[in-house]
Amino acid sequence: SPKMSVIRDVSNFFAVVLEAKEKIPCDQPPPIEKGTAITEDKMYYTGDTIRYSCDHGYRINGSNEITCKMGKWTSPPKCIETRETCPSPPAIKNGASFGPLLTNYTTGSSVKYRCHRYHILEGPETVHCVQGKWTAQPTCLEPCTLNVDDVSNNNIEMKWRLEGELFFLHGETIDFVCKQGYYLSSSSRQSQLTVQCTHGKIIYPTCIMKGKTIAVFAILL
Template identity: 40%
Template sequence: ASCTKKVESCQVPELHHGNYFTTQRELRVNEALLYKCDEGYHTAGGNTTEEAVCLAHGWSVTPNCSKKTCPTLRGIEHGGFYPVKKIYEEGDVVHFFCEENYSFREFDLIQCYYFGWYPDPPVCEDVRNKCPPPPLPPHAHSNAVRRTYHSGDRVRIQCQSEYEIRGSGEIQCENGKWTSPPICVGSMDKRESETPALEADALIRASKTYHSEEKSRFNYVSSYLVLEIQQNCTSPPVIKNGVLLGPLLPSYKNGNSVEYGCQRYHFLDGPSTVYCEQGNWTERPTCLGPCILNVTDMNSNNIELKWRQEEFIFLHGDLIEFECKQGYKFPHATMPSPGRTQCERGRLKYPKCVFQVPMEKCDSPPSIANGALTLPPLTQYDNGSSVQYSCSDYYFLQGSERIYCSEGQWTSPPLCIEPCTLSKNEMEKNNVLLESFYENQAYFYHGDYVGFYCKQNHFGAESGTTLFQVQCKRGQLVYPRCVERRK
């Protein structure tokens, strides 16, 4: 068994980044200490305010205010991030980057909030394993819905009702390229596709004398031979606020590709690589504009930035945190983060704060038995005001000596617990004497211990011992009983 030293009082520790609701520097056992942390900090239990109780072995929980932090970030494959810190605090922003030939699928910025990181840390993906939009042969449609595809992704291709599919109805993205798509054959094409193989060469030679429309129709498809006209592409399309990274060529062959980037503060949405396919360029990206904070709009909505920013420019997808100006509040206080909004394609929806109606005042504070206010009461108190109580002599104050006016209601007042009064008659009746340490005391506080011992030639009736420690409990002392030793 281990022994714990009992204490009669607790020293109020120094508190950084917070305040106590009392000026006392020492509290008795069972007294409560209420404290509040500054904005951006939390108590030992993770709250804004917390109560610590002085117990016989010390504080129930040591008062402490610490900065809200986020979990340490792990390294990401094929990339990194900055700044690298041991501890990230609320409001910190981390920027991720990828190695060459790798890119992000979504955002490259995350921010530390009171609930953790948002959004989740990104992943670097191999761009060489990304495929352009899937090829679609004439008279066909597919179930393709995504903008970007990766190795292993499959797309199903179907022909229109009057056409018949030839080849696999499913294509797959493999190392940045699609497997060969099927073809859709019409009724005329089907008759031609039934031409015997031995006649194919003769038909090809004969096709040179056909009219142009017959020639193109014949050359389109045969189950034995497909002749494709490899068409080149002209200059790549220009995109607004975008930059063509190259290569710059007079013309581009089928299968060639070019890379796009965006001007500063613009966000590239869509594939950065565009391909030449049979004389046409595949889907091009767009460069989404940034959001520029408008001070006039902020003032009209009674808001200001929560975190200090070097610039008032945010990229598409960036999260921006606002707070209300003094005297205003968010109308939807139940929302987890009513002041947070996101830059969306250069547009910003500002949150709105409304005028905060002054809190209700409180009437005179309640009176307590065997206690009184330290100052004469007023008829009315403003929200946030406080008053202090004290107890009559030898009465024990249980609870907080100070109460607060909160939205028209007072917090709970303390109790004054009566002391124990020493009875000479009870001591004589039970054959006990008061230890010399307590000789001059007639009253004892609730919770105090009183020392007794048996008269000469007497011992404890229940315990057999001669020394006793009895605790005062709400004005009651249970006296030990001593009996005379038999001769």
């Protein structure tokens, strides 16, 4: 009937209008500071949603989701600093941290390290608390102690007479000479009588009596 035909036409009209509204596109999601929109390579229309994530050290303030409504996105969230605290600074071998010593530290705090006597600090003296984690700690390089028994057994002696306990810092060189009546083997160089303290270890040169052949080096472990 004519009346039913009009009703169908009106219904179809509103269906077309509703479908057109649902297909209104939105621009790409707005960027946010210290965060990123998790998007796909496509157009977004009314009803579509996307999510945001924050950079390390920041968290979402509010909902992490926005929606496309009639060609516009709802308001995006903000990323705020988490302000995580750090525990007491880690202990290091042959060294210690100093002042101020607290149970926890806020981001931006710092402490310093120093090594025990005769140890050399390698790496940063100062470490910083950054979002719940400390930056890399230094290490303390061990010194060497001259072992008089090893010196005697290898038929060598110090080139320079030194008094007291003989400590050598990491990286320092030590000059030896052969004892009287002993010599370096013919395959050895004179420079091998100068050795270096390396991580608490000394490789001692060996001198021999003429006519004898033995290992040229002994290692102090």
